[in-house]
Amino acid sequence: MATEKQLLLALDVLTGSEMAPGLETMRAEAVAVRKAAKPWVSAKGIQGFGIAERITAGKVAKELVLKVYVEKKLPKALVKNLVPPEVEVPGVSRKIPTDVEPIGKVELESNTSRVRPAIPGYSVGHVNITAGTYGCLVRRKDDPNGWYILSNSHVLADEGVGSKGDNIIQPGDLDGGAAPGDVIAKLFEWVPFQFTPSGYPNLVDAAIAKLGGMKRATSAIRIIGVPAGVSNVVRRGMEVQKCGRTTDHTVGIIRDVNYRLALTYKKPGGGTGRVGLRDQVLCTRYTAGGDSGSAVLNRSKKVVGLHFAGSPSSSIFNRIRPVLAGLKINVVTGLVVVP
Amino acid sequence: MATQQQCKRALDLLEGELSNRKNVVGLGIVDEEEGAPRRPGGKSLAVAVYVKKKLPLDQLAPEDVVPPVVKIPGRKGTIRVPTRVIEQGEVRLEPVGRESL
Numbered sequence: 001m002a003t004e005k006q007l008l009l010a011l012d013v014l015t016g017s018e019m020a021p022g023l024e025t026m027r028a029e030a031v032a033v034r035k036a037a038k039p040w041v042s043a044k045g046i047q048g049f050g051i052a053e054r055i056t057a058g059k060v061a062k063e064l065v066l067k068v069y070v071e072k073k074l075p076k077a078l079v080k081n082l083v084p085p086e087v088e089v090p091g092v093s094r095k096i097p098t099d100v101e102p103i104g105k106v107e108l109e110s111n112t113s114r115v116r117p118a119i120p121g122y123s124v125g126h127v128n129i130t131a132g133t134y135g136c137l138v139r140r141k142d143d144p145n146g147w148y149i150l151s152n153s154h155v156l157a158d159e160g161v162g163s164k165g166d167n168i169i170q171p172g173d174l175d176g177g178a179a180p181g182d183v184i185a186k187l188f189e190w191v192p193f194q195f196t197p198s199g200y201p202n203l204v205d206a207a208i209a210k211l212g213g214m215k216r217a218t219s220a221i222r223i224i225g226v227p228a229g230v231s232n233v234v235r236r237g238m239e240v241q242k243c244g245r246t247t248d249h250t251v252g253i254i255r256d257v258n259y260r261l262a263l264t265y266k267k268p269g270g271g272t273g274r275v276g277l278r279d280q281v282l283c284t285r286y287t288a289g290g291d292s293g294s295a296v297l298n299r300s301k302k303v304v305g306l307h308f309a310g311s312p313s314s315s316i317f318n319r320i321r322p323v324l325a326g327l328k329i330n331v332v333t334g335l336v337v338v339p
Numbered sequence: 340m341a342t343q344q345q346c347k348r349a350l351d352l353l354e355g356e357l358s359n360r361k362n363v364v365g366l367g368i369v370d371e372e373e374g375a376p377r378r379p380g381g382k383s384l385a386v387a388v389y390v391k392k393k394l395p396l397d398q399l400a401p402e403d404v405v406p407p408v409v410k411i412p413g414r415k416g417t418i419r420v421p422t423r424v425i426e427q428g429e430v431r432l433e434p435v436g437r438e439s440l
Contacts, residue, residue: 261365312428
C-alpha cells in the first residue's frame with residue numbers, strides 16, 4: 001500500500017505544485033510525468049484531486065489511494081482520456097493506485113441561488129431592481145393568518161415607487177430570478193420617505209411583502225438561525241452580525257449610534273429627492289452591494305436592525321424598533337416553514 | 340470633552356450648518372479619541388462629521404472647514420463640544436449595483 005507521503009508526492013507531481021519537497025532533484029523526470037498525464041489530468045469533467053480511501057461498489061476500503069474526482073462516471077467507451085488505474089511517479093518505488101469518484105459538478109456557493117423554502121440571507125427583490133437580501137420572516141399585528149418577508153424599501157418596493165401587489169422574486173432579477181416562476185411574494189407595504197431640502201426626519205428604509213399560495217419561506221436565517229427576539233440596545237463598540245446575499249455571514253462593530261445622513265431616492269411620480277435619515281447605526285465595513293435588507297443581529301441572535309447602506313469604509317443599518325413600528329410587524333422567533 | 344446629551348444637543352442645533360459644508364456625508368456621535376478607554380459617565384464624546392474625503396485645510400474654503408470645537412448654549416454658559424472629522428467615502432444604498440457589473 002502506498003503511504004500518505006508517497007500519495008502526497010504523486011499529487012504534487014501530477015497537479016504541478018512546484019513546492020513539493022524533493023522535486024528539486026528530479027524536476028526533469030517529474031515534468032515528464034506531469035506532461036504525460038496532462039490529457040487525463042486536465043480532461044473535461046475532472047472536479048479535483050485528493051487522497052482518501054478507495055471506494056469499491058459503494059464500500060469504503062482501508063486502502064489509501066490517489067483520488068480523481070469527476071462530475072459523473074461515464075462508460076469507458078465514451079471517455080477520451082481514461083484515468084490510469086495506477087501512476088508511476090519518480091522517486092516513489094511503487095506504483096500509486098488511483099480511484100475515480102463521482103461527486104457532481106463543483107460550483108462556488110453563494111446566496112444568489114433559488115431556494116425553497118426561501119431562506120433569510122438569500123437574494124430577493126422587486127422585479128424592477130437588481131437584487132437585495134431577504135432579511136427575516138415577520139407577521140403583521142393585524143393579520144393573524146398572513147406571513148411576510150422583511151427587507152428594505154429599495155429592495156422590495158423599488159424605493160417606494162412600486163405598487164402594492166407587485167411581484168417579488170427569489171432570487172432577484174440580477175441573480176436570474178423572473179416572474180412568474182420565481183415569484184414568492186407580493187409587495188404589501190413600505191414606510192414612505194419624507195423628502196426635505198434639509199433635516200433628517202426619516203428613520204427607516206423598510207418594506208414587507210406578503211407570502212401567498214404555495215410560496216414557501218422559512219424563519220431561520222442562513223448560518224445564524226432563527227432570531228432569538230428583538231433588542232433595542234445598540235452601543236458603540238458592540239459586535240453585530242448579518243447574513244446577506246453577497247458577503248454571507250459577517251461581523252461588524254458599531255461605531256456611531258446617532259448617525260444622520262442624507263441619500264437620494266426615487267420620488268413617487270418621478271425624479272429623485274433628498275431623504276434625510278436620523279438615528280442610524282454606523283458600523284465598520286462588513287457588507288457589500290446586495291446585502292441590503294439583511295437583518296442585523298447582536299451576538300445573542302436578537303434582531304437589532306435592518307442593513308441598508310454603506311460606503312467603502314462603513315456599513316449602516318436602521319434600528320429595528322422604528323422598522324417594526326412603521327410596518328406594524330413582529331419578527332418571527334420560532335422555527336417556522338410557511339407552507 | 341462632552342457627554343452624549345451635549346453631543347446630541349449640538350447635533351440637533353447644528354446639523355444644518357455642519358451638513359452644508361463641502362464633502363460632508365453624515366453626522367453622528369463618537370468617542371473623542373479613537374480607541375480611548377470609555378470613562379465613567381461617558382464624558383469623552385465628540386460630534387462626528389463624516390466626509391467623503393479628508394482634504395488639507397488649504398484646499399478648503401474657510402466656510403467648509405469643520406471647526407475643532409462647536410459651541411452650544413448651556414444652563415451655566417456656553418458648552419464647548421469637540422468635533423472629529425472622519426473620512427467615510429461615498430455612501431450608497433446596497434442593492435447589487437448596476438455599475439459594478
